[in-house]
Every structure is written in C-alpha cells, then in structure tokens.
Amino acid sequence: MFRPYDMHMHTDFSTDSETPMEDMAEAAVRKGLRGIAITDHYHPDYPNPVHRTGQPTPAYHRAMERLAEAYEGRLEVFKGIEMGVLPGETMARCEAAARDYHYDFILASFHSTRERTFDDLARDKRVTTEQAFRMYYEHVLMCITLFKDYDVLAHLNLLDRYAPYVPADSLYTDVVDEILKTAVADGKGLELNTSSWRYGMGDRTTPTAAILRRYRELGGEFVTVGSDAHSAKWVGDHLNEGYQFLREQGWDYCVVYRQRKPCFVKL
Ligand SMILES: [Zn+2]
Numbered sequence: 001m002f003r004p005y006d007m008h009m010h011t012d013f014s015t016d017s018e019t020p021m022e023d024m025a026e027a028a029v030r031k032g033l034r035g036i037a038i039t040d041h042y043h044p045d046y047p048n049p050v051h052r053t054g055q056p057t058p059a060y061h062r063a064m065e066r067l068a069e070a071y072e073g074r075l076e077v078f079k080g081i082e083m084g085v086l087p088g089e090t091m092a093r094c095e096a097a098a099r100d101y102h103y104d105f106i107l108a109s110f111h112s113t114r115e116r117t118f119d120d121l122a123r124d125k126r127v128t129t130e131q132a133f134r135m136y137y138e139h140v141l142m143c144i145t146l147f148k149d150y151d152v153l154a155h156l157n158l159l160d161r162y163a164p165y166v167p168a169d170s171l172y173t174d175v176v177d178e179i180l181k182t183a184v185a186d187g188k189g190l191e192l193n194t195s196s197w198r199y200g201m202g203d204r205t206t207p208t209a210a211i212l213r214r215y216r217e218l219g220g221e222f223v224t225v226g227s228d229a230h231s232a233k234w235v236g237d238h239l240n241e242g243y244q245f246l247r248e249q250g251w252d253y254c255v256v257y258r259q260r261k262p263c264f265v266k267l
C-alpha cells in the first residue's frame, strides 16, 4: 500500500496552531503516513504584529530534532519551515534564517505585503478582484526574482481561496508564466496543497491543473503534497485525493526534500 508523506503542517510553534509537535506526529503514525514535514511559520514582517513573531528559534530546531529522533524507524520527520517572503530587509532576514540551520525543506509563501495581507486585499472594495490577483502574482514574481533560498512555492494560487470570486485565468497567466519560468530555471518545486479539498474549492485545486501542466511543460519536475494542517485532525487530510489528482495530470512521481534535495517518490 502506498504510504503518503505530508509535506506541510503547523504546530504550536506557529501563532495560528495550538497543537504540540508530538500530537501531529502521533496522528501521522495513526493514519499510516510514511513521513511528515514540520513547516512552522517564519513571518518576520507580517502586517499583523500578533503573527509577526515566528520561527526559527533554537527551541524550534531542537524540538524538530527530538521529534525526528523519537520517531526514527516509524515516521520520517523532515525539518522544515514556511517562510513569509517580502522584499527589502525581510528578504535578508529570510536568507539568514535559511542559512542558520540545516533544514530539509523550505516552503516560500506569500501571505502579505508589508502593509496588508492578501486576504484583506482580495476583499477590499477599492480594488477590483482582477487588480488584486495581478498585484498578488506580481508580488510573488518580484520576490522570487530576488529570493532563491527556498525549495518549493507553497499554495501558489492562494488568492483563489480568499477572493469573492476567481477572475478569468487569462487576466494574469502572463505573470504566472513568468513565475513558473523563474521557478523552473532555479530548480524549484510547486506544492500541491490539499486544503483546497478541505475548503470545497472544486476545480480550483491549489495549484490548478493548468498551473501544474504549464509547470511541467516548462520542464518543472518537483511537486510536493501537503495538507497545511494546523491541528492533528487534519494531518494527512486529502493526501490520497492529491496523489490521485497528480496521477490524472500525468505525474508518476512526487517529491520529498531531504537536506534541501528533492527525492522522487513513485506514486
Ligand atoms: Zn501558508
């Protein structure tokens, strides 16, 4: 039987989760997973100060090492982080954080500009939804043109979840294309974030079939699958749907990252 890897989850080292790391690992073992990546937030300049603090801290690194040791032979634990990348001094902080510790896996994510979250922007009546989508993707492109210390782009079409509706893809495919070309040229991967099934987003999978197809056409090879669970209940959630979806899109492999290197896993 295929035993899945869940490559994206949060613990009480993130401000938006209250679940101890051990509880996430226990749930993963109970659900028959082969491995999990702990990817707590590092959001040094998030607009809301409540969520601004974050990993990495020595305590976080020690906790992941203890977990990996405690579960050796039962569950592979990948030491990861989800970085909220922003331009300017934030980028330097993210670069320093990436070098500071031997992570297995670094997710780059784009939840906000320095001033506001994209969640907020998507609902702002003064900006059209179309404008919000372009602003978001242009922000991602600007960031990854400069920032290279990551492995995988997390939930690339995040705005699909927040916006009141999703405008026609054609309004921003030019920017998405540049993002994908940059990612491929840099040897970076995409994340299939299975929360789109949890949120009932139907065809708007994260990313969409069209984005995955284009990534592959451009020579992209690396796709991780992760639940983005913030509590034990959601560990491993909809992973099988995710793998099935990948197979339907013609992928034979997904990847996991060990010491920042992509390792293929046959689906
Ligand atoms: Zn995220």
Ligand SMILES: [Zn+2]
Pocket (backbone or CB within 6 Å): 008, 009, 010, 082, 228
């Ligand atoms: Zn996350």
